[in-house]
Structure formats: C-alpha cells, structure tokens
Amino acid sequence: MEREHLPGGSGGVWRVREADGVTRVHRPTGPWTPAVHALLAFLDARGLDGIPRVHGFDGEGQEILDYLPGRTLDPEVDSVDDAALAAAVSWLRRFHDAVRHFTPGVLEWRQGVQRLEAGQVVCHNDPGLYNWMVVDGTFAGMIDWDRAGPGDPVDDLAFMCWSSIPLLRETAPSDAARRLVLAAETYGGVTAQQLLIAVEARMSLISARWRDGIERGDPGTLALRDAGIMDRHHRRVEEFLRRRTEITAVLEAEGALQNEEEAL
Numbered sequence: 001m002e003r004e005h006l007p008g009g010s011g012g013v014w015r016v017r018e019a020d021g022v023t024r025v026h027r028p029t030g031p032w033t034p035a036v037h038a039l040l041a042f043l044d045a046r047g048l049d050g051i052p053r054v055h056g057f058d059g060e061g062q063e064i065l066d067y068l069p070g071r072t073l074d075p076e077v078d079s080v081d082d083a084a085l086a087a088a089v090s091w092l093r094r095f096h097d098a099v100r101h102f103t104p105g106v107l108e109w110r111q112g113v114q115r116l117e118a119g120q121v122v123c124h125n126d127p128g129l130y131n132w133m134v135v136d137g138t139f140a141g142m143i144d145w146d147r148a149g150p151g152d153p154v155d156d157l158a159f160m161c162w163s164s165i166p167l168l169r170e171t172a173p174s175d176a177a178r179r180l181v182l183a184a185e186t187y188g189g190v191t192a193q194q195l196l197i198a199v200e201a202r203m204s205l206i207s208a209r210w211r212d213g214i215e216r217g218d219p220g221t222l223a224l225r226d227a228g229i230m231d232r233h234h235r236r237v238e239e240f241l242r243r244r245t246e247i248t249a250v251l252e253a254e255g256a257l258q259n260e261e262e263a264l
Helices: 033-045 082-099 153-164 173-187 192-216 219-226 229-263
Strands: 002-006 013-017 023-027 054-057 063-066 107-109 112-114 121-123 132-135 138-142 149-151
Touching: 033 054, 033 082, 033 107, 082 121, 082 138, 082 153, 082 173, 121 153, 149 153, 153 173, 153 192, 173 192, 173 229, 192 219, 192 229, 219 229
Parallel strands: none
Antiparallel strands: 002 013, 013 023, 023 063, 054 063, 107 112, 121 149, 132 138
8 A cells, every 4th residue: 555645735645556456545534524434425316526525534534535536726926828727616616516416414514513504505615726626727626625515606606716717816908807707607696796795795705714713623723724824824815805906997898888889
C-alpha cells in the first residue's frame, strides 16, 4: 500500500494506492460524517456525476472515498475560462435539482444539528476553485463535502462566483459583470444583480459560520484561522465591497441598453 499526504486547509488527506491497485482518498472524519455519507450515497443513487463514492473506513477510522482525477486550483492566482465556469455552474444546478429530493430529517452536520427549513436544500457550502477537480481546463467534479448542510441554493452559486469569476480579487468590472450574467443565465431563475447581492450575503454568512466553528472548537475551522485564511478572507470582502458599486453600474447600464433594444 502506497500513501501520499496531500496538504489542505483542514489538515490535508491521504492519497492511497490500495492493495488491489485502485487509488482512493483517506480523510479524517467527524460527527458530521454519517450525514455527509448519506448525502453522497443519495446523490450517487440519483446518478449525479462528479462526486466521490464512499468506500467505508480504514483501520484508523478515516473515511475512504473515490480519488477523482484532475487538479484543484488556487483562487488567489488561478483563473478559469467562460466554458469552465459554465460547466461548473451547470453541474451545480444538476446537484441542486438532485438534492431537492433529499429530505433526511434532523442530522448533525458540521455546522451543528439541523433540519431543512422551507426553501432550503442540502448545499455543498464550499464550492470554491480549490474544491473543483479540473481536467483539460474544464470542470470535472467537486470534492471536500465536509461542510455540506442545509442552506439556500443561491448561497452555493454565490460562493462559486466569488471564487471563480473571480470576485475575491481585482477583476475588471466589465468582465465581472459579464461573467455574473453568464453564471446567472446558465443556472437559471436568478438575475446577475440578484446574484451580486447574494455574494455579499454569502460572504457575511461565512464569517458567522467561522465564529460558530471557533466557539465549538471545530478543528478544521481552527486550522483555517491559524493559517491566516480568515484574515485574508475579511480583507478580500472589504475590497469587493468597494468594487461592487462599479460592477453594479455596468450591470445596470447593460440592462438599460437591453431594454432600449427590446423596445425598438
């Protein structure tokens, strides 16, 4: 058996070549693991692509998952083109459409013991570029489901846009607006303006969940704090709020122009 440690924000995982020659991932578990496994099993039964299957636990109590091929990206420096963004958003819509049928009752998620409220689904909650699996430049799957739990589907879409448009770092307002429109139209049922508002709300929700995680002593959350990821996130949000006005102005101008063209 060959083991290779892969670093990550919550302590990393192990890539293991099993005795049968198959490569799988061994990951730490927590009280939320049974809920996540139930979710992944449900999605697998529904035929959702791009997710890891669960293969039980190893002798150390770590979960064993499929190793999805591809590579992850760093949203601080990496970018994806329009086709990859559209592919990821399309996958997210398939995920949300499938998970609407998942009604598990009260379960313990990483955010605590929760049930689905009206209008909620079980979201991935962390669909940033660092959790995408990318093959030949396009989206091929989503990993790290530990933070899954009840939420508003638009929150998942907002987080994806934050990381992949990207809105978390300096982007020309015209490019940001254009890619917001692309994401909104690809997903459906939401406008680019609504999505921009949802991004701000989702970033505030991240801070609230981190505060709760620190109070609970959640190891993964503490690791994010100690690595400086939280402080960097707060700075990114402040910078985004300053840029949001310019992005909104572009969206409003394009909307006005479209209305004029439709009136002719």
